[in-house]
Structures are given as structure tokens and as C-alpha cells.
Amino acid sequence: MFTNNPFESAAKALLNGAGKLSSDDAQSAAKEMMDSLRAWGDLVQTQAQAAQVASVEAVEDFKSVRDPMAAFEAFRSNTQKMLALSATHLQETMALSIEQFNAGVDLLQERHPTPDAFAPVAQGMKKAASAVESGMLAALNTGIEATGTKPAAKKSRAR
16 A cells, blocks of 8 residues: 655556566667666766866966966966866757757657647647757857857767
8 A cells, every 4th residue: 555655656657557568668768768878978978078188288278377467368268268168068968958858758759648649749848848958058158158268169979
């Protein structure tokens, strides 16, 4: 018997759906989860490496500085580089998030009892996600323009 707690509905859904889950469905779901985790792991790794390279470059820039104005210029330049790198990382993160959200919506529609009836809802969800992405990118670009930085060159993600 279930008690009234936050996990009750999740437990009911798991128990009710367990009989309908085939091994192929389970493997497919596990593969999708692993692909998603791999994509995030790859993204984090490339972003961490880029941040490490930028940090090493910043330290190298400061090693030879003797003049206060040169130190200020090195600091300004490295700050702009880090802002540009951060902006690029946010763009990559948003792109992966939206891509995975849309894939989840597609899967939801595919598994819906009446996929055609769910199609307008799925389309609305994707439009909302696109609007969120556009708003975030516009805000990010406004910030980039205000600081006078340019986003770092985008690197393609391997899948």
C-alpha cells in the first residue's frame, strides 16, 4: 500500500508501466540515456580543456609583464577572452539542451497513444524551447556587444 509522499506517483507509474516494458524498450531507453550522458560528458570535457588552455595563456601573458599599463592591458585582454569563451560555452550548452529536449518531445509524441493528436502540443513545446533559446542567445549577444568581445570560434561536437 502506498503512503502519501512525493514518491508515490512515481512509484505507481513505475509499477503500472513495468509490465508493458519489453527488453528492447529497456535497451533503447538505456541507449538514449547513455548517448545523452556521453554528449554532456564530451561537451564538459572540451569546455574544460578550452578553459584550461585559456588559463595557461593568461598566466603566460602575465609572466613577462613589468609595466602597470601592460598588466592592465593583459588583464583586459584575458578577461575579454574568458568572456568570449564563456559565451561560446553557454551557446554550446543551450544548443545541446534544446537538441535533447526536442528529441525527448519527439519520443513523447512517438509513444503517445494518439501521436497525431499530440502533434500540435509537441510543436508548441518545440516552439517554446526555441523561443527560450532565442531569448537567451539575444541576451548573451547583447552582453557580448556591451563588453566588446567576440564569441570564440565554435567547434563541432562529435557524436
